[in-house]
Amino acid sequence: MSTLSEAYTDHPLHLHQIIPLDFDSVRAVPESHVWPNSDDDFPPADVDDHGQFTTPVPVIDLSDPDAATKLIGHACETWGVFQVINHGIPSSLVQEAESEVRRLFSLPARQKLKALRAPGGATGYGIARITPFFSKYMWHEGFTIMNNSAIDHANTLWPNDEHARFCDVIEDYQKKMSILAEQLTKLIFKSLDISEEEEEMDQWWVDPSTALQLNSYPSCPDPSRALGLAPHTDTSLITILHQSSTIINGGGLQVFNDGVGWVPVVPVSGALVVNVGDLLHILSNGRFISVLHRVFVNQNLQRLSMAYFYSPPTGFRVAPLTKLVNSSGQVPRYRSVTVREFISIKAKSLDKALSFIEN
Ligand SMILES: C=C1C[C@]23C[C@@]1(O)CC[C@H]2[C@@]12CCC[C@@](C)(C(=O)O1)[C@H]2[C@@H]3C(=O)O
Numbered sequence: 001m002s003t004l005s006e007a008y009t010d011h012p013l014h015l016h017q018i019i020p021l022d023f024d025s026v027r028a029v030p031e032s033h034v035w036p037n038s039d040d041d042f043p044p045a046d047v048d049d050h051g052q053f054t055t056p057v058p059v060i061d062l063s064d065p066d067a068a069t070k071l072i073g074h075a076c077e078t079w080g081v082f083q084v085i086n087h088g089i090p091s092s093l094v095q096e097a098e099s100e101v102r103r104l105f106s107l108p109a110r111q112k113l114k115a116l117r118a119p120g121g122a123t124g125y126g127i128a129r130i131t132p133f134f135s136k137y138m139w140h141e142g143f144t145i146m147n148n149s150a151i152d153h154a155n156t157l158w159p160n161d162e163h164a165r166f167c168d169v170i171e172d173y174q175k176k177m178s179i180l181a182e183q184l185t186k187l188i189f190k191s192l193d194i195s196e197e198e199e200e201m202d203q204w205w206v207d208p209s210t211a212l213q214l215n216s217y218p219s220c221p222d223p224s225r226a227l228g229l230a231p232h233t234d235t236s237l238i239t240i241l242h243q244s245s246t247i248i249n250g251g252g253l254q255v256f257n258d259g260v261g262w263v264p265v266v267p268v269s270g271a272l273v274v275n276v277g278d279l280l281h282i283l284s285n286g287r288f289i290s291v292l293h294r295v296f297v298n299q300n301l302q303r304l305s306m307a308y309f310y311s312p313p314t315g316f317r318v319a320p321l322t323k324l325v326n327s328s329g330q331v332p333r334y335r336s337v338t339v340r341e342f343i344s345i346k347a348k349s350l351d352k353a354l355s356f357i358e359n
């Protein structure tokens, strides 16, 4: 059985597509990082007299899972994203993890480069994998963790015993995220009226593909000319995201909603953001939207986020769920692909990946 990190080895990148800028040393946005002005499409969504968005991203309370199921199904169908509260992850753990992430990105650039992602590798320090698809670089640095890779990289980042706290907190965070991801996936299937036993999923729950992506968006001398993360959809089944509470006027994470436009995902205290990814879009035969999202940056504040990507095992075949297609009299919109195959298609074609597997 291949692992998630092995799925990326067939798609090596060049070092200039991995090494982040030394953000501490720049006083202006270099030409390589200047994006055309996107003021034209922001703020597009309607705002009321108090400056509140009239169509905010749904916030769902998980303390009553039965009540949440319908709301989750509706949010996946209309937005492809929602925020969850009362999700059972202790806020102290989330805060500790955020402060470890801050400690990591506060290291000097030369130190962080010791944990640089290898050209054919999947884990470690570096810029977003989607970089080669754009002519400009993003105002972003990331650190990708898969399975136990945090330990190896943390040893090089903090050669003394300062890595232990980072490893312990991150391990605990990954464990709790995997429980929540499984719970959310089961609720999502329930909302589709699919029970987990119907689709041979035993192996799925035992050996899901998971990754934790730590993101830093350093403060930027001219945020109107830079972009934190370019528009993309996640390859995952679902992504669970914690964002630091920095409220960035007109910035931070934004999601695209057809008919509404780009809408900010305003941080709600204690909430986690849940995105529908491409694999759930395929399984639901396009009913659930793989949400397009992007990140803007701020002049004074660094923004941090932690994204937990949850997918079936890499060898698992993903196709529109039979029961769903049969019961609604639809035809399957997508052919079946293994998770590994889809990662490979996405690595080569990014936003065209779904159309490449369309029937
Ligand atoms: C499992 C993964 C999803 C991801 C690629 C990765 O190997 C780890 C990083 C993830 C990330 C984070 C930023 C946006 C994104 C598109 C990227 O370039 O790297 C996602 C990838 C994804 O969802 O495909």
Ligand SMILES: O=C(O)CCC(=O)C(=O)O
Pocket: 213, 215, 229, 234, 241, 243, 252, 253, 293, 295, 304, 305, 307
């Ligand atoms: O930082 C964010 O809010 C979004 C991060 C993201 O989209 C990702 O890691 O895929």
Ligand SMILES: [Fe+2]
Pocket: 232, 233, 234, 293
């Ligand atoms: Fe994303």
